[in-house]
Amino acid sequence: MTAIKVENLEKDYGKVKALKGISFEVKEGEIFGLIGPNGAGKSTTLKILATLLMPTGGRAEVYGHNVVSEADEVRKLISYLPEEAGAYKNLTGYEYLQFMAKLYAKTGKSVEEMLKLGVEIAGLGERIHDKVATYSKGMTRKLLLARALMVMPKLAILDEPASGLDIINAYAIRQTIKRFAREEGVTFLVSSHNMLEVEFLCDRVALINKGIIVEVGTPKELKEKYNAENLEEVFMKAVGVRL
Amino acid sequence: MSDFFVIVMKELKDLMRNKQIIVGMIIVPLILFPALGKMISFGISEAKEETKVILVNFDEGKYGNVLISALKAAPNVTVTLIDAQTVQEVIQKAQAEGYNVVVIIPKDFSKNIEANEKTYVEVYAVFKGISAGIKESVSEGRINVVLQVLNEELAKLKISETVKGNPEAILHPIDAKSYSVIQGRIVDVPPSVVSGIIYSQAFSIPLVLFIMISYVSQMAATTMAAEKENKTLETLLTLPVKRITIITGKMVGTAIIALVASIAYMIGLKYYISSFSPENMTQIGITLKDLGLEMTPKGALLFGISLFLSIVFALSLAMLISVFAEDIRSASTMVSMIMMPLLFPIWILMFKDVSTLPPAVKYFLYAIPFSHPVIASRAVLLKQYGIVYAGIAYLLFISGAMLYITAKFFSTEKVLTAKLKWGKRRGAEK
Ligand SMILES: Nc1ncnc2c1ncn2[C@@H]1O[C@H](COP(=O)(O)OP(=O)(O)OP(=O)(O)O)[C@@H](O)[C@H]1O
Numbered sequence: 124m125t126a127i128k129v130e131n132l133e134k135d136y137g138k139v140k141a142l143k144g145i146s147f148e149v150k151e152g153e154i155f156g157l158i159g160p161n162g163a164g165k166s167t168t169l170k171i172l173a174t175l176l177m178p179t180g181g182r183a184e185v186y187g188h189n190v191v192s193e194a195d196e197v198r199k200l201i202s203y204l205p206e207e208a209g210a211y212k213n214l215t216g217y218e219y220l221q222f223m224a225k226l227y228a229k230t231g232k233s234v235e236e237m238l239k240l241g242v243e244i245a246g247l248g249e250r251i252h253d254k255v256a257t258y259s260k261g262m263t264r265k266l267l268l269a270r271a272l273m274v275m276p277k278l279a280i281l282d283e284p285a286s287g288l289d290i291i292n293a294y295a296i297r298q299t300i301k302r303f304a305r306e307e308g309v310t311f312l313v314s315s316h317n318m319l320e321v322e323f324l325c326d327r328v329a330l331i332n333k334g335i336i337v338e339v340g341t342p343k344e345l346k347e348k349y350n351a352e353n354l355e356e357v358f359m360k361a362v363g364v365r366l
Numbered sequence: 367m368s369d370f371f372v373i374v375m376k377e378l379k380d381l382m383r384n385k386q387i388i389v390g391m392i393i394v395p396l397i398l399f400p401a402l403g404k405m406i407s408f409g410i411s412e413a414k415e416e417t418k419v420i421l422v423n424f425d426e427g428k429y430g431n432v433l434i435s436a437l438k439a440a441p442n443v444t445v446t447l448i449d450a451q452t453v454q455e456v457i458q459k460a461q462a463e464g465y466n467v468v469v470i471i472p473k474d475f476s477k478n479i480e481a482n483e484k485t486y487v488e489v490y491a492v493f494k495g496i497s498a499g500i501k502e503s504v505s506e507g508r509i510n511v512v513l514q515v516l517n518e519e520l521a522k523l524k525i526s527e528t529v530k531g532n533p534e535a536i537l538h539p540i541d542a543k544s545y546s547v548i549q550g551r552i553v554d555v556p557p558s559v560v561s562g563i564i565y566s567q568a569f570s571i572p573l574v575l576f577i578m579i580s581y582v583s584q585m586a587a588t589t590m591a592a593e594k595e596n597k598t599l600e601t602l603l604t605l606p607v608k609r610i611t612i613i614t615g616k617m618v619g620t621a622i623i624a625l626v627a628s629i630a631y632m633i634g635l636k637y638y639i640s641s642f643s644p645e646n647m648t649q650i651g652i653t654l655k656d657l658g659l660e661m662t663p664k665g666a667l668l669f670g671i672s673l674f675l676s677i678v679f680a681l682s683l684a685m686l687i688s689v690f691a692e693d694i695r696s697a698s699t700m701v702s703m704i705m706m707p708l709l710f711p712i713w714i715l716m717f718k719d720v721s722t723l724p725p726a727v728k729y730f731l732y733a734i735p736f737s738h739p740v741i742a743s744r745a746v747l748l749k750q751y752g753i754v755y756a757g758i759a760y761l762l763f764i765s766g767a768m769l770y771i772t773a774k775f776f777s778t779e780k781v782l783t784a785k786l787k788w789g790k791r792r793g794a795e796k
């Protein structure tokens with residue numbers, strides 16, 4: 124089944140054309156990576172799919188539901204991790220997860236199950252009972268990732284999930300994402316400008332540059348096509364940067 | 367548990383742990399107001415103390431002594447007679463021994479009175495330091511009362527010596543008998559007392575309303591802007607929860623805290639006011655009820671509805687405004703800038719009755735939602751329900767519209783992208 128279907132999607136912020144008609148599809152259970160340099164339009168694409176922004180042209184569907192006209196339906200299926208996000212500072216990490224679990228509980232799992240899973244993914248130990256205000260950047264990121272995954276969405280939209288994490292935590296998160304995709308059938312749409320991370324994590328990737336998708340395929344296909352050793356090289360060649 | 371309830375609970379938890387809110391809600395009203403009242407009432411209770419008068423009598427006739435016995439008989443006054451040669455000497459003595467007031471009866475006091483000439487008494491109030499001077503003025507007032515009584519008595523005496531008839535009737539041929547007519551009912555209470563009662567009512571309701579509305583809108587703006595500042599808004603807006611539920615959940619959470627805060631303010635204010643108006647109306651023993659101005663359950667309900675609707679308006683407007691702010695500080699400034707002009711007319715209603723205002727001002731006040739609970743608070747006392755119903759109908763419309771606009775706004779992307787940069791953006795579109 125098709126989890127995401129994007130057709131000729133456009134987005135203008137006033138004068139700035141962030142997306143100039145992009146199209147791609149993501150299959151159910153797939154980990155799909157959107158990669159590109161700063162300002163390429165990754166976050167914009169993800170925000171449109173997360174029902175936060177309205178496209179100025181084209182269309183986008185999540186499990187057959189239009190993200191504009193059926194936003195309420197789409198929100199029941201997704202969980203979105205913004206690029207820059209925080210949690211409620213006056214709540215403890217545990218209370219934050221509890222609040223979120225209660226709002227998602229109607230979509231299947233029970234609050235207790237979600238909480239147990241969330242606490243495990245966050246991996247904050249006893250600190251989960253401290254106020255979020257006392258957390259470091261990385262700790263907050265882990266809490267937010269835990270909340271995005273514990274609700275067992277049909278589609279998880281993660282904008283640079285590992286940003287701000289050290290290599291050990293980034294590794295652990297990638298393992299968790301893979302496990303959720305393989306064992307639970309969760310579909311992932313992940314953005315990153317770390318090509319190596321994406322190469323390890325994603326089943327398929329789309330290269331995006333200046334609001335246009337330049338290539339789509341598995342990391343292996345792309346490397347072969349461009350006769351490159353890694354995705355970084357593929358990207359450079361695809362956008363025509365002289366090495 | 368419903369989403370709505372979950373959001374209200376989270377909002378309450380979040381707000382209750384905010385130190386600024388707790389300070390503003392409890393410390394200020396419950397500690398500062400009574401403390402302020404204490405400070406003022408301290409001055410008043412000192413003034414209530416005995417007036418200690420030091421008195422020098424240079425008079426050689428009988429009337430000097432008549433005045434002294436009259437002063438001695440006056441309540442809260444103690445008189446000490448001393449011998450002295452000059453005014454300077456007496457004042458020095460008064461200062462040294464803590465007297466408030468010096469009274470000097472001049473030499474020809476009795477002689478002048480007997481000769482039907484005007485005479486005088488010198489009264490010196492001794493100010494210690496530069497406090498409010500309540501004590502000194504009260505003391506002088508007491509002496510003046512004694513002098514007035516004495517004046518009357520002397521005048522009556524003289525009248526009875528020269529003219530036939532009732533000296534009192536000759537001195538004061540006309541008396542006014544004052545009654546008040548309230549709602550067509552004659553009440554045997556002077557209008558000054560009635561107006562005093564209504565006056566205190568007229569002030570307290572607008573004042574509490576003013577505090578409550580400012581408080582509630584500041585808090586609503588803070589909770590919305592905090593979502594932006596702490597970058598929790600984007601996540602919140604992608605949750606499987608209806609936008610209207612998010613907004614109303616936040617509003618109810620805020621309103622509950624605001625209610626607690628207003629109660630704290632009312633208690634604080636009551637202490638504050640009662641601490642320096644000990645002779646307030648309830649102590650005289652006349653209440654609104656005695657005057658036939660009681661609030662019926664129906665009236666209370668209508669007033670409550672009017673108040674509720676105006677709070678809904680304030681909350682929706684504040685939330686809408688805070689959408690345009692990037693952080694808590696600017697949200698708070700923007701809300702004050704827009705709320706204050708809307709709240710200002712409340713002060714007009716403190717001093718004026720709407721029906722007495724020129725039509726332009728009247729309709730201007732009617733157009734402002736916050737006028738209606740104030741108007742309703744008076745109208746229900748007079749059982750003039752027509753204007754209350756009209757006010758509620760208007761509030762229902764305007765608060766509903768405001769809530770609708772806010773909810774609509776939250777279901778567009780403007781809630782994330784709106785910033786107060788309209789001028790620039792309009793330019794960019796051309
Ligand atoms: N709110 C906004 N208003 C105006 N322009 C915007 C806004 N958000 C993004 N843009 C512009 O849209 C383009 C795409 O931005 P986007 O955030 O999607 O990039 P990105 O690929 O996520 O980059 P990064 O790797 O830096 O996160 C950029 O040129 C950016 O300046």
Ligand SMILES: [Mg+2]
Nearest residue numbers: 165166167206
């Ligand atoms: Mg981005």
